[in-house]
Amino acid sequence: MPTAEELAAEIAALRERVERTEAVLAIHALKARYAQLVDGRYVRGAVAPPEIVAARAEAIATLFTEDGIWDGGPVLGVSRGRAEIAARMRAPTLDFSWHFFVKPAIRVHAPDRASARWDILSPCTTRDAAPSWMVGFEDDEYACVGGDWLHRSMKLTAVFMAPHETGWTKIFY
Numbered sequence: 001m002p003t004a005e006e007l008a009a010e011i012a013a014l015r016e017r018v019e020r021t022e023a024v025l026a027i028h029a030l031k032a033r034y035a036q037l038v039d040g041r042y043v044r045g046a047v048a049p050p051e052i053v054a055a056r057a058e059a060i061a062t063l064f065t066e067d068g069i070w071d072g073g074p075v076l077g078v079s080r081g082r083a084e085i086a087a088r089m090r091a092p093t094l095d096f097s098w099h100f101f102v103k104p105a106i107r108v109h110a111p112d113r114a115s116a117r118w119d120i121l122s123p124c125t126t127r128d129a130a131p132s133w134m135v136g137f138e139d140d141e142y143a144c145v146g147g148d149w150l151h152r153s154m155k156l157t158a159v160f161m162a163p164h165e166t167g168w169t170k171i172f173y
Contacts, residue, residue: 020108026149027106027114027142034063035099042096045125057089065143069153097124112144131164
């Protein structure tokens with residue numbers, strides 16, 4: 001028969017596992033919401049009307065902490081804070097994109113801190129109307145603020161952007 005102390009320790013360990021699992025699920029939902037909003041700036045293969053893009057941009061910014069960082073790499077630049085992130089999201093650099101985030105490696109470091117790496121596959125259309133494939137990964141840092149998980153930072157690393165017609169074989173072979 002376990003002692004009261006042993007049962008208390010077991011309950012505490014189970015509580016911690018449940019909290020970490022709930023954090024992972026909340027981060028999954030956060031990333032899905034981010035992708036939904038970013039892709040929602042496009043309608044039927046084109047940039048949505050400005051009022052829709054602006055509303056999505058504001059909603060995207062709320063998925064970041066007040067001092068959050070959105071880092072699109074050397075091509076897309078860095079935005080710091082919600083106002084800059086919203087401004088950046090109001091100016092799509094593509095005519096269309098659709099984000100598939102896969103292979104999440106989420107690590108919960110504390111009750112209010114986590115990080116993850118997500119692979120990204122994104123069919124997109126460039127401004128010169130070229131259908132393309134973008135492949136890369138995003139490294140994210142998260143904070144739990146007021147019970148909600150938010151991005152502290154998000155950094156995109158593009159591995160390649162290849163025209164749909166020719167694929168990526170010319171890049172690697």
